[in-house]
Amino acid sequence: MDFTSVAFADVTRTFGRRRVLNRISFECRAGEIVALLGPNGAGKSTLLSIAATLLEPTSGIVRYGERDAAPAGAALRRQIGLLGHDLYLYPELSAAENLAFFGRLYAVDGLGRRVASALERAGLGGRRDDPVAGFSRGMRQRLALERALLHDPRLVLLDEPFTGLDDAATAMLQQRLEDLRRAAAIVVVTTHDLETIEPIVDRAVVLHGGRLVPVEPGAGTLRERYRRLSGERT
Amino acid sequence: MTSFLETAWLVVRKDLLIEVRSREILYTTLFFAVASVLVFAFGFVREGRAVAQAAAGILWIAIAFSGTLALGRAFERERINETLRALLLAPVDRPALYVGKLLGLIVLLGAVEAIVVPLVALMFQAPLFAHPWMLLALLVSGTVGFAAVGTLFAAMLVRARSRDVLLPILLYPITVPVIIAGVRGTAALLQADVDLPMARAWLSMLVFFDVVFITLALWTFEPLMTE
Numbered sequence: 001m002d003f004t005s006v007a008f009a010d011v012t013r014t015f016g017r018r019r020v021l022n023r024i025s026f027e028c029r030a031g032e033i034v035a036l037l038g039p040n041g042a043g044k045s046t047l048l049s050i051a052a053t054l055l056e057p058t059s060g061i062v063r064y065g066e067r068d069a070a071p072a073g074a075a076l077r078r079q080i081g082l083l084g085h086d087l088y089l090y091p092e093l094s095a096a097e098n099l100a101f102f103g104r105l106y107a108v109d110g111l112g113r114r115v116a117s118a119l120e121r122a123g124l125g126g127r128r129d130d131p132v133a134g135f136s137r138g139m140r141q142r143l144a145l146e147r148a149l150l151h152d153p154r155l156v157l158l159d160e161p162f163t164g165l166d167d168a169a170t171a172m173l174q175q176r177l178e179d180l181r182r183a184a185a186i187v188v189v190t191t192h193d194l195e196t197i198e199p200i201v202d203r204a205v206v207l208h209g210g211r212l213v214p215v216e217p218g219a220g221t222l223r224e225r226y227r228r229l230s231g232e233r234t
Numbered sequence: 235m236t237s238f239l240e241t242a243w244l245v246v247r248k249d250l251l252i253e254v255r256s257r258e259i260l261y262t263t264l265f266f267a268v269a270s271v272l273v274f275a276f277g278f279v280r281e282g283r284a285v286a287q288a289a290a291g292i293l294w295i296a297i298a299f300s301g302t303l304a305l306g307r308a309f310e311r312e313r314i315n316e317t318l319r320a321l322l323l324a325p326v327d328r329p330a331l332y333v334g335k336l337l338g339l340i341v342l343l344g345a346v347e348a349i350v351v352p353l354v355a356l357m358f359q360a361p362l363f364a365h366p367w368m369l370l371a372l373l374v375s376g377t378v379g380f381a382a383v384g385t386l387f388a389a390m391l392v393r394a395r396s397r398d399v400l401l402p403i404l405l406y407p408i409t410v411p412v413i414i415a416g417v418r419g420t421a422a423l424l425q426a427d428v429d430l431p432m433a434r435a436w437l438s439m440l441v442f443f444d445v446v447f448i449t450l451a452l453w454t455f456e457p458l459m460t461e
Contacts (some may be wrong), residue, residue, distance in 0.1 A: 054319055056460060078325035088320035090311075092252040101248050105324040107236045131255075147320075 001075045003065025004030040006051060006155055006186055011060035013046055020046050022210030023060065030154070030184040033177055035197050037190070037215070037226055038207035044190040045085060047207065048157045051188065052082045064155070078106065081153030083161055087144035091133035095124050095143050098132060099150060106151035118146035121176070123169070137164035145173065149180075156180055156187045162196055174200050198222040206230065238333075241326040245334025250341060252311065259307045259342055267300035267350045275357040282359075289360035290420035294376070294413050296350050301343050301380050302402050305388040308339055313392045322459055332455040336378075336385045336448075343377050365423050368433050372423075375440035376416035382447040383408050390458050412447075415439045 007027040013020050020043040028034050036044050049055035050062060053069045053076060062069055064076055082088075089098050099115045108114055119125050122142040124135075132140060141164045149156065162170055177200050180187050191197050197204075204215040204222060206229055215225050236244070253259055271292060278288040312318040321331050351373070355362040362369055387404050391397040406413075419436030422429040 052323055054323060054460075074325040074327070076325075077323055080323065082320075082323055084316055084319065086316035086319075088317050089315055090248070090252060090317060091315065092255045093248070097251070101244065102320065102324070104244050105236055105241065105321075105326055107325075 001065075001067060002079065002154060003067065004154075004184070004186075005063075005065060007063045008047075008051075009061050009063065011047075011050060011057045011062060013043070013050060013055065014058045019210050021050075021057070021207075024207075024210075024212045025060075026205060026212055028186045028188060030186055031181055032202045033181055033187040033189065033200055035189050035191060035194075035201040035204035035222075036207065037192075037194070037204055039230070042207040043210060044207055045159055048082065048084075048159055048188065048190065051155065052080050052157055053077060054082075078151065079154040081148040081151065081156045083145055083148040083158045085159045085163075087140050088147065089132050089140060089144055092131060094129045094131055095119060095122075095135070096128040098143065099147055102147050103150050108151050114150060118150055119143075121172075122146045123172075138166055138169055141165055142169055142172075145176070149176075152183075154185060156185050158187065158189045160191055161189060162191055162193045170196055194223040194226060195221070236326050238327045238330045241324075241330035242334040242337060245321070245331055246337045246341070249308070249335065249338035253338075253342065259304050260345060262307065263300040263304045263342065263346050264349060266303055267296040267346050268353060270296045270299060271350060271353050271357060279358065284358040284360070287421045287424060289354050289358035289362070290417045290424055292358070293351065293354045293362075293420060294416045296354070297343065297347060297373075297377065297416075298380060298406070298409070298413055300346055300350075301339075301377070301384060302405060304339060304342055304346075305381070305384040305405075306398060306401055308335065308342075309388040309392045318389070318392055328456040328459060329452045332385060332389065332451060335389065336381055336451075339381045339385060340377055343381060344374075347373055347377065360424050362420075362424070365428065365430070365433070368423060368430065368437070369420065371437050372416060372419045372433065372440065375437060375444055376412055376419075379412035379440055379443045379447055380409050382444065382451055383412075386451040386455060386458070389455070412440065412443050415443065 005027055008024050011024040012022055038044050050057055069076060096115055096119060099118055100111060103111045103115060119128050124139060124143060145161060161173060165173060177187060189197060206213045206215055206226060208230060213229060215229055218225060274292045278285045351362055354360060384405050387401055391400050394400055415436045419433045422432040
């Protein structure tokens with residue numbers, strides 16, 4: 001299955017008595033990069049987990065094009081790429097083995113070639129057979145990004161993708177996001193690096209107190225507008 | 235989409251590859267099982283003579299306790315880097331992930347049993363190899379039943395804060411029938427007048443438990459793993 005939009009309709013999620021997301025409604029379209037901002041513990045990762053079908057909303061629905069998550073199942077998951085705060089890599093396996101393992105689970109065509117080019121993009125071509133346990137945080141982050149994108153997903157969910165990256169790797173990731181936009185992917189990025197994300201996002205939304213508020217275009221940098229919005233709501 | 239069996243095989247191969255490199259689960263479970271057998275041998279063997287039929291019980295206690303240790307560690311590995319979430323996100327039949335984890339654990343416990351069974355036979359002078367095929371059938375079916383329930387519970391508890399305490403509390407009451415059948419079936423092989431029909435009856439019960447537990451686990455794995 002394929003889709004060109006993801007729409008949240010009145011999505012609420014509670015953990016016990018704590019309401020993390022409160023009637024969230026918003027839509028992302030193909031070829032769009034959306035920044036999901038908010039303070040620590042605001043529910044950004046929860047929202048990404050719901051979008052990734054790993055977590056069910058307490059109420060409300062998420063629609064992928066015309067389809068709901070539950071009946072679409074594995075076919076929908078094939079179209080989702082998630083880079084979590086934890087990197088979903090096996091430290092005992094090499095970089096190439098990690099990519100090959102997940103590539104096989106996703107039935108990626110031409111896997112050997114895809115793994116080689118993904119490793120080159122991650123700048124790990126020379127370390128392909130080294131165990132991930134010996135990699136720095138930045139190297140792991142680059143590898144995890146390639147793992148998430150190996151199967152060319154339509155919906156790309158990135159949780160703090162700039163963590164641990166040096167300047168060169170940050171520039172490469174920005175370029176990668178631009179490429180994803182050109183490939184008509186739907187990209188949702190959570191980050192606190194507002195200066196880094198500002199040149200490439202189409203729009204930004206803020207999660208605050210369980211509610212989602214758009215950061216309106218206007219005077220000032222993204223950080224200034226975000227601070228104004230956060231200040232108004234506290 | 236990757237087929238059910240292919241997915242299970244990928245997970246087994248990945249788990250065994252990691253284990254071959256780290257040897258963490260094999261060494262810890264083996265050490266624990268061997269230590270248990272030795273401690274029991276000091277308690278139950280007097281002047282070279284073992285307490286009658288103690289060997290069967292001690293063998294299965296060693297398997298159950300070391301199996302619990304292996305279950306906890308196998309899923310701790312998936313928890314540390316949240317790789318379980320990546321597996322659940324993959325476009326595969328989720329029960330195939332369960333089968334893959336189960337088969338990996340069975341192989342590991344099989345390796346532990348390959349050392350523990352001869353050790354029990356030696357320490358307790360038990361004629362465990364008098365009927366090797368029947369013993370093998372009891373061990374395989376008992377291990378499958380124990381691991382089938384254990385794999386499901388360990389996966390369910392992977393994000394629970396007190397998972398190390400909860401796993402044995404949930405696991406042992408449910409697997410008591412498996413352990414009893416294993417002990418009684420093995421004891422039937424060890425008595426002076428070997429009772430093969432009784433061993434076969436307990437084996438049939440173990441196979442029945444295996445079918446029930448695996449069916450229930452395959453049925454419940456996906457809903458239980460969706461948060």
